[in-house]
Structures are given as structure tokens and as C-alpha cells.
Amino acid sequence: MNTHKNANKQGEKILLGGVAAAALGLINAKPQTVKAANQNGTRATKKTARRAVKTKLNYQSETGSETEGEAADDGHTVQNNSSQTAGSEANTSTSSSAPETGKEQTGANSNPASGSSQDAITGNTSDPSTTDNTKTEKLGKAVKRDNENPTILTGVWLGVDVTYQPGLGIFTVKGNNQTINTVNDRSTSIIQAKKSRDLLADPLIVDRNQVREVRFEGPLTINGTVQSMFDTLPNLTTVTGLENLNTSNVYSMYGMFANCSSLRSVEGINKLDASKVTDMSYMFENCFENSKDLINLDLSGLNIGLNINKNDTITMKEMFRGCSKLKSIILPDKIDTSQVTDMTGMFYGCSNLVSVSYPSSDNPEDPANQKVDLSKFNTNSLKYMDYMFSGCTRLTTLNIASFDMSKAIKTNGIMNALNNLPDLRKLVLGKNCKFYRNDTNTNVGLDTPGTWVNVGNGTEKKPQMSKKWSSIDLMNNYNGETDHDTYIRFYDGYPVKIHYVYLDKEGKRQPILDKDGKSYDYVVAGDNGKTSDPINTRNIYGYTINSIFVNNDKQSSTDKVAVTFTDQEQNVYFVYDRATGNPITVNYLYYVDDKGHTKPILDKDNKPMTEKVDGVLYGDQKDIIPKPIPGYTIKQININGATQPGTNKATVGYSEKEQTVDFIYTKNQNNNNETNKVKAADVTVHYKDEFGNTIAPDEILSGYVGDGYTTGAKNISGYTLKTRPDNATGFFSTSPQDVTYIYTKIDTNNTPNINEPNTPTKIPKENNRKEKNKKEKKKNPIKQTTSSNLPKKQGNSSVAKNQKTAALPQTGTNKHSSLAMLALGSLTLIGALSAAWFSRKKIK
The missing domain is CATH 3.10.20.320 (Putative peptidoglycan bound protein (lpxtg motif))
Structure with missing residues (x-):
């Protein structure tokens, strides 16, 4: 029995627990529509977690990716990286802010750099720590030791006997009227020059750092190229016997002495023949850098360009680039540069260069004769001269009067050609010199401080000075046709520009022009730190002085000013107001007889028609249009008594005197017929x-x-x-x-109200007003509103309806309350049924 009761109680607990759980579930349940909306909102805002993905990287050796062959040439831009070695790719750059260095030299036959070096024939690489015996073993069978002098190595280079003394670093070429053909024909010479170093890539020289002297003993003819003949022999100081070389059939001297940084003496170089050479680029690049003494280079025998085919072009790109210790160069009297197209960086970085002259010139060692004279240069074909003289910091005189820069301007090949020349004091310019290209804003980069003046009919000590320009103005303003002359940097201070201006309608400064359409502006100049003489105000017809500005600073005076010269350009502005002419009298007249007598046309007040017109600002004009007058026709216009052509307007200019304009009309004929009369205004x-x-x-x-x-x-x-x-x-x-x-x-006691209308407004009677209101209510019934302050006339049903409407909740709200009430009701019902069921069990 107790077991049965316990079971019943256990069942009751389970039943009641289930009912409670169901009730709680119903209370916490949400409507499906709201739940779905919340889920969607969560998806829209929650960020998706990302996993890191590992990427497989493929690595490739730089050495394996390099290729040999000819490097691309950018045409005219000065290059970087002067110490390129064999097998490396050419390093070029198109940067305009700084010139490049070096040259493109690649190819399997290229000579190696200092340090470890590769034999051009055997391919062996030397170790600087090895002994001479070890080196000799690596040289191969073609190399032997001299029986009489074991310290001398002997061998054959391109069919010519050569010797080398490693201990002394002396390399000797035993010429014996022999001929070397480095290329088969001229058509391949330039390609060959760009791909290989033709000479001294021999089996005797292993460590190029040890070579100190090269000797040519006996006549030797070379046909083709002498490409990079002495390139990258950093300790080479002396070359002798070059007069034994016949180079009359050499087409390329590309990089011949490049990177011989210790070279001090080149005997016989003035006997070399370059009359057929078309490529002299990089010929002396970075030479003489480590020389103890300044170098004078005599190239008087080169005969440049004298035997060039008409269709060939010559390049002198970076020919002397980086020769920082080179002091003077002697060029041949017989020189033809008419087929030279590229002189990019030709003298770039020659920081000690002071003289380029010819054999017939005066002694270049004399300081009075030190000048860079390129007056024999014909540059009709020159396209590129970027950075040509840039960095020649000791250069004082430059003569480029013969230069034709028209093609270089078209190719935009003038960039910084005259940049960084701080000591330049004399510049000789010709008719075809051009320094600025407007559409690209490119110029020669002349930035030497001070004031340039033209010599003109004067002397260098007392120049004419009709032009005073800063370096910037010289580039921007130079016109070869009218400005070719010798220019002297006469003052160290920058020029001061004097401007005479007026303010236009927009408040902008405009130059005042004279009767010929030219401005009154001019320039004063002086040495840095000195003060100018007083600069006075100018009396200009039609203008009155207003103020004076030095740069942007307004001065207290309006009659004169003085300026201190500095290392910057300055501007003085004399600011004027335009004067206004006297008023203009305009008369309207008509002819009264055939003799030209006139009378004034009367206005509506029977007074003569006339008017005053404001005067004209100086430099302006004013058009005065004649009025149309009914019954009259305009026939003539007089300005200050002078008859003007046409009758449509009178154009009047500025005058300090009073001016008169007469519009003269004739009366229209009416013949007493009203149809001919003019209708008047009412x-x-x-x-x-x-x-x-x-x-x-x-x-x-x-x-x-x-x-x-x-x-x-x-x-x-x-x-x-x-x-x-x-x-x-x-x-x-x-x-x-x-x-x-x-x-x-009449009745003065009843003064009328000025605000009272002429016709009084009738006030409707009260009955009429009420009747009108009733009609309006019938036409426009009052709409029902939800306001709690409704009039009682709307009736109880209306109020109840509104209250019922207000009691309803908004859609989708208070759904929890509804579900809770449903759950509680269900719980009560289930509780009642359960109680009844338990009572019944007990009865049984």
C-alpha cells in the first residue's frame, strides 16, 4: 500500500514537474518572426573568422637568373655604377635628379674586376693568396717562362708576342709590323664593342691589380675595335709606345681607358687616329682619380670624325666622365662633330677641368687662357647633351657660341647641361643656343649665383649691361636671334627687379605699359651685401602712385626706396592707381536748317536734353549709345567738336580735360498727317x-x-x-x-487715418456669422482624432472607439505578456484537473 502511495506521489511529482517545465518553456518562447529577424541580424554583423593560409615560396638563385649578353642602353641618360665587371648586367637609370655613372659592359669575354679574376681563355680564377708558381700552372700550356729571365712570362696574344713581369707589373706587346683584326667587318664593330673587351684579355694577366705599366714595342696595326683595351687596371700608371699603334681603321674606342683610376701618363696618345671612330663613349671614364698630379691630356692627333660615312653617327657619351683630376684637354684642330648625336655627360664630374683648347691655341697652362672653348664643335645633329658640363666646378669660361641646340630641345635632351658650375664667370652664346623647353618645363639647369650682364658694345670690364639677368632669367628669356652675346657674371649678388604696376578690377597687379606697349620694368644689380642707390618713383601719365613694396613688405615712403643685394632674387613694386578722366557732357540736338545750325531737343519738362557721364579710367574706353527719340532720327555724332564715323555709338577715351559728345538728330517729316505722328506715353x-x-x-x-x-x-x-x-x-x-x-x-477736426482704407469693410452680423458657420460645418465635417481632449459633441461611441483603439498594443510588442498569460491559464487548468483526478483516486 505504501509502495502504491509512494508511486502515486512520484507520479504526481513527475506530472507537476512536466507541467511547470512546459509553462516555463511557453513563457520563454519567442515568436518565430522575431527569432528569424534576430538570426539574420547576427549573420549580417558577425565577422567571419579567418585562418592563416600558408603560402609556398619558390626561391631562385640570383646567379642562376642572370644572363649574359648586351645590356639595354637608355639612349642618352647618364648611367650609374661605374665599377661594373665582366658578366654583370648593365645598370642603367632614367632618373633625372642625378646622373648615372659607368657604362654598359657585358659578355662572356669581359675582363674581371680586381680581387679575384678569371682567365679569358682557360676560365680559371685566381686566388690573390696563391704563389706565382701556382698562378703559372693555372695559366695553361700557352704561357711559358723566359729561359733567360724566369721572372718574365711569355705568350701569344691575338697572334702577337707578349711578355709580362708579375713582380714589376709590366706588360709588353712585341709588335713587328703585324696586323690584328678584332672584327671581320665594320657592320659588326659596334655590336662587338658592346659585348666584349677586345684587348689585354690575354693568358698572361691573372691579377689585374698588379699591372702598373703597359708598353707597345714595334709597329702594330689594329683593324676593328680597341674595345676596353685598358679597362679596369686600377693600378696602371703609365702607358708608352701608343705611337706604334695604327688605328686608322678602328671603328670603336668604347671604354678604351675606362676605370684606369691611377693613370698619370699616356705617351703617344696624341698620335692615335680616330678619324673613323664612331663610338668614343666612356673612353676615359673615371680615369686619373687617384693620380697625385693634375693631368693634361693631349688628344691633338685623333682627327675625330674626318673619315666617317655620311650615314654613320658618332657618340661621345660620357667620354671624360668622372675624370676629377683632369685639368686640361687639347683637341685636334681638325675635328668634325657634325655627325655626333650624343654628348650626354661628356665632361660630367670633371671637377678640376679649366681648359679645353686646340694645338693652335695659346698655352693652356697660362691662367689667362684657361677656358673651355668648343667653338669648333658643329652640333647640327646633336640630340642629347644632358649633364654635359654638370659638375665642372672649377670651370670659369665656356664658349658654346657654335652650338645648335634645336634638335636637343626637341628630344628634351638638354637637362642639367649647365648645372653645378659655381665658378663660371663668362658664357659665350650663339644664335642657335636654346636653354628652356616650355611644354616640358625642362632647362639646362644653370644655377650659378649672381647677375649676368651682356658685354654688347662695351668691354668685359665695362660691359654695356643692356641686359641684367639671373641664371634663371637667362635660361627663360634668352632668344638667340636677339640676345646672342658674351655674358659676364658681373655681380655676386642676385639682381633686383623693379616693377611698375597697377591693380585691375580683381585686385591683381598688372604691368603699366608705355605708348609702344612695353613695360617700364628694369633691373638693378650689385654685389652681395651692398645697398643700391635710391630707386625713385616714376611719373607716368594717367597714373598716380599709391604705395611701394619690397618683395611683400609695404614701405612707408611713396617716392623712393633702396634695396640691399642678397643671394636671392628680389622684387620692388611701385603700385599705382589709374587716374579717372573728367566727366563727359552728352547733348541731344537737332538740325533747324540746312546750314548746320542746331537746337536742343526738349525733355518732358521742356528742358534741353543733356546728361553727365562719369569720366574714363586711363587705359580704358567707354561707349556712349544715343537714345532713340520719337520723331527724330540720329544723323551725326561729334566728340569734342570732331565728327565721328558712324552713328551707332560714341567711343570716348581717357582725358584730363572735359569732353563733350553731341548727338545730332533730324526731325521726321509728318505733313500734318496724324498717321505720321508718334504716339506719346500717357x-x-x-x-x-x-x-x-x-x-x-x-x-x-x-x-x-x-x-x-x-x-x-x-x-x-x-x-x-x-x-x-x-x-x-x-x-x-x-x-x-x-x-x-x-x-x-473741409472738417479739420476729423483727420483721416492714413492707414484707413478708402472703402470701409462691412462687418457681418452675428446671425449671419452663425449661419455661415453651420454651413461650413456641414461642408467640412470634423475628422476623428485620437486626442483625449475631444469635444463632447462627438458622442460617447466615438470616444469609446478611440479608447479601444488606443488600448491596442502595437504590432509585434508585448507578445511575451500574451504568452505568459496563456501559460498561466494552462497551468491553472491542468492543476484543477490534476486535483480532481487525485481526489477520485482517493475515493476509489
């Missing part, structure tokens, strides 16, 4: 009290121009006339006219 007659209120209807009179009109006062009840208008009678005209009679009220 005359309106007004009747008003003294407060401006209309007390009688207006009257309108019509007629023809020139006819008379008459008006009169009216008898108005309760009013008496106070003022009769002056124009009560008059003549009709083309302009509307008003005639106003003023009255006063």
Missing part, C-alpha cells in the same frame, strides 16, 4: 488727399509727342484743393508723366 492725373489717399478716380490723357495737354481740378464733396501741380499743363513725350492734385478735408 499722362495720368491723380486726385489725392494730403495723406496720399485717392479720393477720386484717376484720369488718363493720351496724345502725340509734342502735342500739349491740359488738366484741371475737380470739385470733390467734403474736400478743398490744397496744391495745384506745376505740370498741370505741358507737352506729351515719350516718357510717362504723372499729374497729382492734392486736397484737404
Whole structure:
């Protein structure tokens, strides 16, 4: 029995627990629509977690990716990286901010750099720590030791006997009237020059750092190229016997002495023949850098360009680039540069260069003769001269009067050609010199401080000075046709520009021009730190001085100013106001007879038609248009008594004197026929009290121009006339006219209200108002609203309806409350059924 009761109690607990759980579930349940909306919102805002993905990297050796062969040439831009070695790719750059260094040299036959070096024949690489015996073993079978002198190595280079003394670093070429053909024909010479180093890539020299002297003993003819003949022998100091070389059939001297940084003496170089050479680029690049003494280079025998085919072009790109210790160069008297297209960086970085001359010139060692004279250069074909003289910091005189820079301007190949020349004091310029290209804003980069003046008809010590320009102005303003001359940097200070300006309608400064259309501007110059003489205001017709500015600083004086010269350009502005001419009198006249006598045309007040027009600002003009006058036709215009062509306008300019414009008309013929008369504007007659209120209807009179009109006062009840208008009678005209009679009220105690309308407004009776309101209510019934302050006339049903509406919750709200009530009701019902069931069990 107890077991049975316990089971019943256990069942009761389970049943009641289930009911409670169900109730709680119903209470916490949410409507499906709301739940779905929340889920969507979560998806839209939650960020997706990302996993890191490992990427497989493929590595490739730099050495394996390099290729041998000819490097790309950028055409004319100065290059970087002067110490390129064999097998490396050419390093070029197109940067305009700084020139490049070096040259493109690649190829399997290229000579190695200092340090470890590769034998051009055997391919062996030397170790600087090895002994001479080890080196000899690596040289191969072609190399032998001299039996008489074991310290000398012997061998054959391109069919010519050569010797080398490693201990002394002396390399000797035993010429014996032999001929070396480095290329088969001329058509391949330039390609060959760009791909390989033709000479001294021999089996004897292993460590190129040890070579100190090269000797040529006996005649030797070379056909083709001498490409990089001595390139990258950093400790080579002396070359002798070059007069034994016949180079009359050499087409390329590309990089011949490049990177011989210790070279001090090249005997016989003045005997070399370059008459057929088309490529002299990089020929002496970075030479003489480590020389103890300044170098004078004699190239008087080169005969440049004398035997070039008409279709060939010559390049001298970076020929002397980086020769920082080179002091003077002697060029051949016989030189033809008319087929040279590229002189990019030709003298770039020659920081000690002071003289380029010819054998017939005076001694270049004399400081008085130190100048870079390129007056024999023909540059008709020159396309590229970027950085040509840039960095020649000791250069004082430059003569480029023969230069034709028209093609270089077109190819934009003038960039920084005259940049960084701080000591330059004399510049000789010709008709075809051009320094600035407007569309690309490219110029030669002349930045030498100070003031350039032209010598003109004077001397260098006392120049004419009709032009005073800063370096920037010289580049921007130079016109070869009119400005070719010798220019001297006469002052260390920058010029001061004097401007005479006026302010236009927008407040901008505009130059004042003279009668020939030229400005009054000029330039004063002086040495840095010195003060100029007083600069005075100029009296200019039509202008009055307003103020003076030095740069942006307004001065207290308006008559003169003094300026201290500096290392910067300065500007002085004399600011003027334009003067205004006297007023202009305009008369309207008509002819009265055939003799030209005139009378004034009368206006509506029977007065002569005339007017005053404001005067004209100096430099401006004013057009005055004649008025159309009914009954008259314009026939003539006179300005200050002078007849003007045409009759449509009078154009008047500035004058300090009074001016007169006469518009002369003729009367139209009417023959007493009204059809020929001109309809006049109406005359309106007004009747008003003294407060401006209309007390009688207006009257309108019509007629023809020139006819008379008459008006009169009216008898108005309760009013008496106070003022009769002056124009009560008059003549009709083309302009509307008003005639106003003023009255006063007879009863002065009842002064009318000026704000009171003439016609009083009727006030509707109360009954009429109520009746009107009833009709409006029928037409426009009052709409139901949800306001709690509704009038009782709307009825109880309306109020109840509104209350019921207000009691309803908004859609989707309070759903938890509804579900909770449902759950509690269900719980109560289930509890009642359970109690009844338990009671029944007990009864049983």
C-alpha cells in the first residue's frame, strides 16, 4: 500500500514537474518572426573568422637568373655604377635628379674586376693568396717562362708576342709590323664593342691589380675595335709606345681607358687616329682619380670624325666622365662633330677641368687662357647633351657660341647641361643656343649665383649691361636671334627687379605699359651685401602712385626706396592707381536748317536734353549709345567738336580735360498727317488727399509727342484743393508723366487715418456669422482624432472607439505578456484537473 502511495506521489511529482517545465518553456518562447529577424541580424554583423593560409615560396638563385649578353642602353641618360665587371648586367637609370655613372659592359669575354679574376681563355680564377708558381700552372700550356729571365712570362696574344713581369707589373706587346683584326667587318664593330673587351684579355694577366705599366714595342696595326683595351687596371700608371699603334681603321674606342683610376701618363696618345671612330663613349671614364698630379691630356692627333660615312653617327657619351683630376684637354684642330648625336655627360664630374683648347691655341697652362672653348664643335645633329658640363666646378669660361641646340630641345635632351658650375664667370652664346623647353618645363639647369650682364658694345670690364639677368632669367628669356652675346657674371649678388604696376578690377597687379606697349620694368644689380642707390618713383601719365613694396613688405615712403643685394632674387613694386578722366557732357540736338545750325531737343519738362557721364579710367574706353527719340532720327555724332564715323555709338577715351559728345538728330517729316505722328506715353492725373489717399478716380490723357495737354481740378464733396501741380499743363513725350492734385478735408477736426482704407469693410452680423458657420460645418465635417481632449459633441461611441483603439498594443510588442498569460491559464487548468483526478483516486 505504501509502495502504491509512494508511486502515486512520484507520479504526481513527475506530472507537476512536466507541467511547470512546459509553462516555463511557453513563457520563454519567442515568436518565430522575431527569432528569424534576430538570426539574420547576427549573420549580417558577425565577422567571419579567418585562418592563416600558408603560402609556398619558390626561391631562385640570383646567379642562376642572370644572363649574359648586351645590356639595354637608355639612349642618352647618364648611367650609374661605374665599377661594373665582366658578366654583370648593365645598370642603367632614367632618373633625372642625378646622373648615372659607368657604362654598359657585358659578355662572356669581359675582363674581371680586381680581387679575384678569371682567365679569358682557360676560365680559371685566381686566388690573390696563391704563389706565382701556382698562378703559372693555372695559366695553361700557352704561357711559358723566359729561359733567360724566369721572372718574365711569355705568350701569344691575338697572334702577337707578349711578355709580362708579375713582380714589376709590366706588360709588353712585341709588335713587328703585324696586323690584328678584332672584327671581320665594320657592320659588326659596334655590336662587338658592346659585348666584349677586345684587348689585354690575354693568358698572361691573372691579377689585374698588379699591372702598373703597359708598353707597345714595334709597329702594330689594329683593324676593328680597341674595345676596353685598358679597362679596369686600377693600378696602371703609365702607358708608352701608343705611337706604334695604327688605328686608322678602328671603328670603336668604347671604354678604351675606362676605370684606369691611377693613370698619370699616356705617351703617344696624341698620335692615335680616330678619324673613323664612331663610338668614343666612356673612353676615359673615371680615369686619373687617384693620380697625385693634375693631368693634361693631349688628344691633338685623333682627327675625330674626318673619315666617317655620311650615314654613320658618332657618340661621345660620357667620354671624360668622372675624370676629377683632369685639368686640361687639347683637341685636334681638325675635328668634325657634325655627325655626333650624343654628348650626354661628356665632361660630367670633371671637377678640376679649366681648359679645353686646340694645338693652335695659346698655352693652356697660362691662367689667362684657361677656358673651355668648343667653338669648333658643329652640333647640327646633336640630340642629347644632358649633364654635359654638370659638375665642372672649377670651370670659369665656356664658349658654346657654335652650338645648335634645336634638335636637343626637341628630344628634351638638354637637362642639367649647365648645372653645378659655381665658378663660371663668362658664357659665350650663339644664335642657335636654346636653354628652356616650355611644354616640358625642362632647362639646362644653370644655377650659378649672381647677375649676368651682356658685354654688347662695351668691354668685359665695362660691359654695356643692356641686359641684367639671373641664371634663371637667362635660361627663360634668352632668344638667340636677339640676345646672342658674351655674358659676364658681373655681380655676386642676385639682381633686383623693379616693377611698375597697377591693380585691375580683381585686385591683381598688372604691368603699366608705355605708348609702344612695353613695360617700364628694369633691373638693378650689385654685389652681395651692398645697398643700391635710391630707386625713385616714376611719373607716368594717367597714373598716380599709391604705395611701394619690397618683395611683400609695404614701405612707408611713396617716392623712393633702396634695396640691399642678397643671394636671392628680389622684387620692388611701385603700385599705382589709374587716374579717372573728367566727366563727359552728352547733348541731344537737332538740325533747324540746312546750314548746320542746331537746337536742343526738349525733355518732358521742356528742358534741353543733356546728361553727365562719369569720366574714363586711363587705359580704358567707354561707349556712349544715343537714345532713340520719337520723331527724330540720329544723323551725326561729334566728340569734342570732331565728327565721328558712324552713328551707332560714341567711343570716348581717357582725358584730363572735359569732353563733350553731341548727338545730332533730324526731325521726321509728318505733313500734318496724324498717321505720321508718334504716339506719346500717357499722362495720368491723380486726385489725392494730403495723406496720399485717392479720393477720386484717376484720369488718363493720351496724345502725340509734342502735342500739349491740359488738366484741371475737380470739385470733390467734403474736400478743398490744397496744391495745384506745376505740370498741370505741358507737352506729351515719350516718357510717362504723372499729374497729382492734392486736397484737404473741409472738417479739420476729423483727420483721416492714413492707414484707413478708402472703402470701409462691412462687418457681418452675428446671425449671419452663425449661419455661415453651420454651413461650413456641414461642408467640412470634423475628422476623428485620437486626442483625449475631444469635444463632447462627438458622442460617447466615438470616444469609446478611440479608447479601444488606443488600448491596442502595437504590432509585434508585448507578445511575451500574451504568452505568459496563456501559460498561466494552462497551468491553472491542468492543476484543477490534476486535483480532481487525485481526489477520485482517493475515493476509489
